Amino acid sequence: MAESNTCANHEAQRAQIQTVYTTLALQPEQAFAWGKGRANARALGYAAPWLDALPESVWESAAAVGNPFALGLLRPGEVVVDIGCGAGADLCIAAQMTGPNGQAIGVDFTPAMIAKSRDNVKRVGLGNVILHQSDIEALPLPDACADVVLSNGSINLAADKTRVFQEIFRVLRPGGRLQFADMVRRAKSDAATPSCDSWADCVAGTLAPERYLELLRMAGFEAVELVAWTGYHTAATTEGATFRALKPA
Numbered sequence: 001m002a003e004s005n006t007c008a009n010h011e012a013q014r015a016q017i018q019t020v021y022t023t024l025a026l027q028p029e030q031a032f033a034w035g036k037g038r039a040n041a042r043a044l045g046y047a048a049p050w051l052d053a054l055p056e057s058v059w060e061s062a063a064a065v066g067n068p069f070a071l072g073l074l075r076p077g078e079v080v081v082d083i084g085c086g087a088g089a090d091l092c093i094a095a096q097m098t099g100p101n102g103q104a105i106g107v108d109f110t111p112a113m114i115a116k117s118r119d120n121v122k123r124v125g126l127g128n129v130i131l132h133q134s135d136i137e138a139l140p141l142p143d144a145c146a147d148v149v150l151s152n153g154s155i156n157l158a159a160d161k162t163r164v165f166q167e168i169f170r171v172l173r174p175g176g177r178l179q180f181a182d183m184v185r186r187a188k189s190d191a192a193t194p195s196c197d198s199w200a201d202c203v204a205g206t207l208a209p210e211r212y213l214e215l216l217r218m219a220g221f222e223a224v225e226l227v228a229w230t231g232y233h234t235a236a237t238t239e240g241a242t243f244r245a246l247k248p249a
């Protein structure tokens with residue numbers, strides 16, 4: 001069941017999302033509706049070494065809405081999955097944090113983003129990254145394969161968030177951590193329902209933060225919390241937030 005998705009034409013939604021993110025991948029110099037790039041990541045609190053060390057091709061197509069690494073660092077040797085990895089900024093950071101004995105796995109359904117991620121991973125010289133072009137509602141990964149799942153600005157774009165959280169729960173090992181940043185709805189009671197045309201802009205697909213916490217608990221997570229507001233906006237009624245949750249050990 002698609003969670004609160006009154007924009008019923010999923011194929012049109014998907015095409016709209018892929019169009020927006022293909023442009024961001026291939027023509028990053030073009031105007032993007034919201035904050036992006038290295039300056040945006042700096043404003044969201046990414047650590048200077050990551051901002052300085054990764055090349056412009058990594059940052060130019062990055063559309064972070066928060067900093068998932070502020071929720072906890074990754075340990076050497078861990079397996080980390082980035083859900084909706086885009087051009088690979090968080091993926092490259094995760095791959096460097098987990099080191100040669102760890103692994104970073106990126107999943108995104110926009111072919112141009114996966115191609116750019118692959119190129120960026122090569123450019124940075126990382127040998128511990130795997131990329132999958134796939135929908136995050138059906139992860140092409142085995143059960144209990146990951147220590148950590150990350151995401152940044154992507155889950156709000158999925159038509160069925162219930163399914164996404166179930167999939168994340170499935171691929172995490174017992175005791176595994178979910179830490180993500182996403183856009184949520186902070187609608188005032190008199191706010192108009194956003195137009196379906198704004199789905200790809202991270203507006204129409206957003207849910208209230210309480211609903212996100214509820215969906216996470218329904219998927220089986222514990223220690224579920226909204227940790228911080230990020231100050232990123234895609235509309236007057238949306239704001240970025242960071243969330244943390246654990247799969248019971």
Ligand SMILES: C[S@@+](CC[C@H](N)C(=O)[O-])C[C@H]1O[C@@H](n2cnc3c(N)ncnc32)[C@H](O)[C@@H]1O
Pocket residue numbers: 017018021061062063064065083084085086087088089090107108109110113134135136137151152153154157158159
């Ligand atoms: C706002 S961008 C964020 C990208 C990246 N996490 C970052 O911080 O730069 C959202 C990304 O999610 C991807 N995406 C959206 N819906 C998806 C879905 N259902 N399955 C897989 N990828 C999806 C898009 O292709 C896009 O690359």
